[in-house]
Amino acid sequence: MSAPVLEVRGLSVAFGGDGRRRGARDAVEVVRGVDLTVEAGTCVAIVGESGSGKSVTARALLGLAGSGALVRADRLTVAWADRRDASEREWRRTRGVGAGLVLQDALVSLDPLRTIGREIGDPLRIHRRMSHAAARARAIELLELVGMPHPTITVDRRSGELSGGMRQRALIASALALDPPLLIADEPTTALDVGVQARVLGLLDEARARGAGVLLISHDLAVVSRIADTVIVLDRGAVVETGPTAEILGAPRHPVTRALIEAVPTEVPRGVGLTTRDRPVRSAQPVVEAARTASAASTTGRTPPPPPAPALEGIGLSKSFRVGAGTTHAVQDVSFRVERGRTLGLVGESGSGKTTIARLALALAAPDAGEVRLAGEPWSPLPERDRRTRRSRIGAVYQDAFGSFDPRWSVGRILRDALVAARRDPSDAAVTALLDQVHVPTDAAARHPLALSGGQRQRIAIARALAGSPDVLVCDEPVSALDATVQARVLDLLDELQRDHGLAMLFISHDLGVIRHMSDTVAVMRSGRIVEHGDAERVFTAPEHEVTAALIRDSPRLARGDGSAGFR
Amino acid sequence: MSDLELSNRAVRGRALPRPPRAGTVAALAFVAFLAVATVAPWLLQTADPLAIAPREAFEPPSAAHWFGTDESGRDVYSRVIEGTATSLLIGVSATAIGLALGLLLGGLAGLGGRVLDFVVGRVNEVLFAFPGILLALLIIVLWGPGPVTATIAVGLSTAPGYARIIRGELVTVRSSGYVEAARVLGHGRARVLARHILPNALAPMVVLATLGIGQAVVWASALSYLGLGAQPPAPEWGAMLSAGRTYITTAWWLTVFPGLMIVLTTITTTVLGRALAARDGARR
Secondary structure, rough: OOOOEEEEEEEEEOOOOOOOOOOOOEEEOEEEEEEEEOOOEEEEEEOOOOOOOHHHHHHHOOOOOOOOOOEEEOEEOOOEEEOOOOHHHHHHHHHHHHHEEEOHHHHOOOOOOEEEEHHHHHHHHHOOOOOOOHHHHHHHHHHHHHHOOOOOHOOOOOOHOOOOHHHHHHHHHHEEEOOOOEEEEEEEOOOOOHHHHHHHHHHHHHHHOOOOOOEEEEEEHHHHHHHHHEEEEEEEEEEEEEEHHHHHHHHOOOOOHHHHHHHHHHOOOEEEEOOOOEEEEOOOOHHHHHHHHHOOOOOOOOOOOOOOOOOEEEEEEEEEEEEEEEEEEEEEEEEEEEEOOOEEEEEOOOOHHHHHHHHHHHOOOOOOEEEEOOOEOOOOOOHHHHHHHHHHHHHEEEOOOHHHHHOOOOHHHHHHHHHHHHOOOOHHHHHHHHHHHHOOHHHHOOOHHHHHHHHHHHHHHHHHHHHHOOOEEEEEOOOOOOOOHHHHHHHHHHHHHHHHHHOEEEEOOOOOHHHHHHHHOOOOOOOOEEEEEEEHHHHOOOOHHHHHHHHHOOOOOOOOOOOOOOOO | OHHHHHHHHHHHHOOOOOOOOHHHHHHHHHHHHHHHHHHHHHOOOOOOOOOOOOOOOOOEEEEOOOOEEEOOOOEEHHHHHHHHHHHHHHHHHHHHHHHHHHHHHHHHHHHHHHHHHHHHHHHHHHHHOOOHHHHHHHHHHHHHHHHHHHHHHHHHHHHHHHHHHHHHHHHHHHOOOHHHHHHOOOHHHHHHHHHHHHHHHHHHHHHHHHHHHHHHEEEEHHHHHHHOOOOOOOOOHHHHHHHHHOOOOOHHHHHHHHHHHHHHHHHHHHHHHHHHHHHHHHOO
C-alpha cells in the first residue's frame, strides 16, 4: 500500500452562516485551504496557537466538525476511502476501523460509569464482532502494550479510579484497539507530567514504527519535535509553513513559526525575554555572563548581598490530610526561603505537594508542624484576624485565572475590590495604572472576564495580585493553561514586574522549561519532600538526585536538525 | 498582539443582541393577562362570577358565555378569571414559604459547619422519604382544610428540595476559586459572605422560584380538587375542576377550562424560568 493513509487537498471549514439561533451572520471560515498528506509509518504534526484551526482540522478529518460546520475539500481521503460528502454511517466506519482518535482530556473522553475494559472492548465488539470474553482479553493485551501497570486489575477499573497518565494510556489503548492505519492525536500530552508525557509520546512513536500514520496536533513545538517527521504550521486557519521537522526548527521562514520556536522557554537563559529575543529584559550585563557569575559565586547571586531576613521563609513544614481511612503526608519537613527580587522555582510531578506548599505560604492552610515567616515575622501562627491586615504583602496568581474571578463582576470591579482590600483608594486612575502595569488596554475595565482571552485573564489576575503592592508573589502553575506563545508573553511580564518591584516569587510549575527560565534557585519535590535544592544553573546542568535527572531527561526540548536532543 | 484580537472578536460576539424567543414573548403576554386577572378581574369578566341563573345551566361555550356555564348557570369564564387570584396567591405564597424555609435550612447546612450540615441533611432525607403531596395531606389533617393551610402545606413540603439545592450551591461557591482569591486579598468573612457567597449561591434561586410557582399552583389545585384547599363556592381552579368532575361526560367545559388555566400557568412559569436560566447561564 503505497498510497498515503491520509490525503487532504483544499480543506476548508466554516461555522455559522446558517442563521440559526443567533440571527443571521456571515459564515466564519476557520480553516482555509489546508493541504495535508500522512504516509504510513510517518508522523505529521500540525502546530499553531489556539484559534489557529488545528483542532477543527483534526475533527473535520473524522467527520466530527459538528452540525453547524460546513466542511469542503477538493480531496479528502481518510484511510484510502473518499470521505467527501460521506454519510454519518460511513464516518462511523472510518472512525472505528480507519482512524483512531486520542483527545486531550481523557477524563471526559472516557465514560465514568463503564470499566476501562468495556471502553476499549467496545470497538472490538462492534467492528470485529468479538465476544465479551475475547474483547476483554484483547483489552488486557492492549493495556499491556501501552505500559499500563497491572493490566488485569486495571481492566475492571473505571476512569475515575485512574490517574491522568493512566487515563491517557487507556484512551490510547482504545484508539489502538482496531490497529487503525491512521492515528489522530489532539494535544495528547498537554496537562500531563513530563514523565507521563514522555511515555505517551513513546507510545505514539511505537504505533508509527508499527506502520501507522500518525497525525499529531499540538501548540507545543518541543513536544512535536520529538516524534514528528513533518511539521505543518497553521495560522488563522491557513498553512503558513510546512516541511521536514529538522528544517522547520532549524531554519524557520515564517514569523509565526519563529514565534512558536522562541516561545519554548528551555532554550532561553534566565533574564532574556521570550518574545523579544534581541532585547535583554533583566540587565544590561550579558545574561549568560550573569548566569555564570551566579553559579560561580553560588550564594551571593548578581544582586548585592540580600538583607538578612528573607521575604518568605518556610521552616520544617509538614502537612497531612486524612483521606478515607488513611493519611496522606502532602508535605513533610520542607524548608525554603525566597529572597527579595529573586525567584524560587518549585518543580515536581503532580501530587508531589507543590500546591500544598503554595497554600501554606498563603496561609490558606495551617501547617501541622513548622512555621511560615513573612519578611522575618511569624505568618502561619497568627490568628486569621491579625493576618488579614497584612495579606496585601503577599499576592497569589493561580492556574485557573477565570475561576478566581467572581462570575458576576467586571474587570474594573475585580480590581477596585482588590484595591479596597489593600486599603488603597479604588479610583479609576488606580485601576488604569494596574491595567497599564500588565499591558492590558484600559477599556478592559468595563468588560467581563468572559470577553478576554486566556492570556489577558491571567494578566488581570496578576494585576489583582499587584494591587496591594506585595513583597511576595506566589504563582501556582500560572502559565500551564496557556498556549506556548501566550505563555511566553505572561512569563516576560512576570519577569518585568519582578525587576520593577523587587518581588520575591515562589514559582510553582510542573514544566521544567518554564522553571528553568524563571528561577534563581530551584527546589525539586517528590512525595511531599524536597529532594534537591540549589542554584538553578547547577541543578539543571548537574542534577544530583535521580528524580531531577529523570525530570530533565523527560522534559520536551526542541530537537534541532543536528539531532542532539532527539527522542528516538 | 493576537490575544487582543481574539478578545475583540469575543466582545463583538457578546454584544450581538439576542432577540427573545417567541415562546418567551407569549409567556410574558400570558403573565400580563394573569396579572390583570389577579389585580382587576372585573376588567376581563363578562358576568358576575357568583350570580346564579338556573335557567341558563349547562350551556356550552358561546358568544354570550365564552367558556359556557356551570350547573347553577354561572359564567365559567368569569369564574376562571375570578379564581386566578386565589390560585396564584396560593402558588406564590407557597413558593415563598418553601423558599424561605429552604434558605434557612440550606443556609444552616451550607454555612453552619459540619454538625449542623449533618443534622439538617438527615432531617431533609426523612422529609424526602415522604412524597410531597402526602406530607401536605398530613399537615392538612393536623390543621384542618382551607386555603391558608393548603398554602402552608404546599410550602412546607417543597422546602426540603429548596434546602438541598441551596446547600449545594453554598458549598460549591464557598470552595470556589474566587472565594479563595478574596480571602488571599485579605477580605473578612462577612464581606466575602455578602459580596461573593450569597449573591452567587442565591442567583439560581430566582430561576428555581419561577419554576416552583407553576409546581405549587398544580399542588394547590390538587389539594383543592381533593376538597382540602379553597372551599366552594369560592372560584378556585382546582375546586372548579373538582365540582365539574360530576358532569365531565355531559359538560366538558366545566373541567377543561380551569384545567387549561392550570396547564398554561405552569407552562408559562416554566418557559420564563428556563429563559431566566439561559440568560443566567450565558452570563456565567
